[in-house]
Amino acid sequence: MYLMKDITRDGDPVLRQEAADVQFPLSAEDRKLADDMMEYLVISQDETENEKYKLRPGVGLAAPQVGESKRMAAILVPGEFEDDEPLFKGVISNPVIISHSVQDGALDMGEGCLSVDEDVAGFVPRHDRITVRYQNLDGETVKLRLKDYPAIVFQHEMDHLHGVLYYDHINQAEPWAESEDVKYIK
Ligand SMILES: CC(C)(C)[C@H](NC(=O)Nc1cc(F)cc(F)c1)C(=O)N(CC(=O)NO)CC1CCCC1
Numbered sequence: 001m002y003l004m005k006d007i008t009r010d011g012d013p014v015l016r017q018e019a020a021d022v023q024f025p026l027s028a029e030d031r032k033l034a035d036d037m038m039e040y041l042v043i044s045q046d047e048t049e050n051e052k053y054k055l056r057p058g059v060g061l062a063a064p065q066v067g068e069s070k071r072m073a074a075i076l077v078p079g080e081f082e083d084d085e086p087l088f089k090g091v092i093s094n095p096v097i098i099s100h101s102v103q104d105g106a107l108d109m110g111e112g113c114l115s116v117d118e119d120v121a122g123f124v125p126r127h128d129r130i131t132v133r134y135q136n137l138d139g140e141t142v143k144l145r146l147k148d149y150p151a152i153v154f155q156h157e158m159d160h161l162h163g164v165l166y167y168d169h170i171n172q173a174e175p176w177a178e179s180e181d182v183k184y185i186k
């Protein structure tokens, strides 16, 4: 299983590369990569387990963050309440945004990243609503419409596959400057 020591940190060139397409059917190696990334998220979101292994609770993890420059990311967006089903749980490959809202969305607290130890403050403007097409672990093409928090998570992880980090989007001059057509997400 992955521990924090296995997560690449800002400065490692792999985080700034354009990742390679995932080939289907999945190799045994890529299947293990997918399982290991999802396992990290599941364990990291369990109070006792994450304490035991000192893991930062993660909602998404992209392959470049474990040193693999491949277009694959695991996403586990918890439901509203403790016992709810997750809003999304899956490993996506070769994702593409095929359409999006004109309106932007940004988390009102800003963002962080498992690969960036120092939080960089400021709004991270993204699309508020997206239609994303990706391949699931069986190689089937899936089309998904997302909005608000899940849409932000997907865009954050998809950025990693293109060598983009969240603070690249922050207005350095005025990090917390509010603009008209941005929806600030709780
Ligand atoms: C960097 C960190 C602060 C750990 C961030 N977690 C987070 O924002 N909150 C969180 C964590 C949970 F486990 C469950 C939950 F509902 C909320 C995160 O996982 N990421 C993922 C990442 O770095 N992927 O590369 C950063 C998030 C910022 C916006 C979207 C992803």
Ligand SMILES: [Zn+2]
Residues within 6 Å of the ligand: 112, 113, 114, 115, 156, 160
């Ligand atoms: Zn990240």
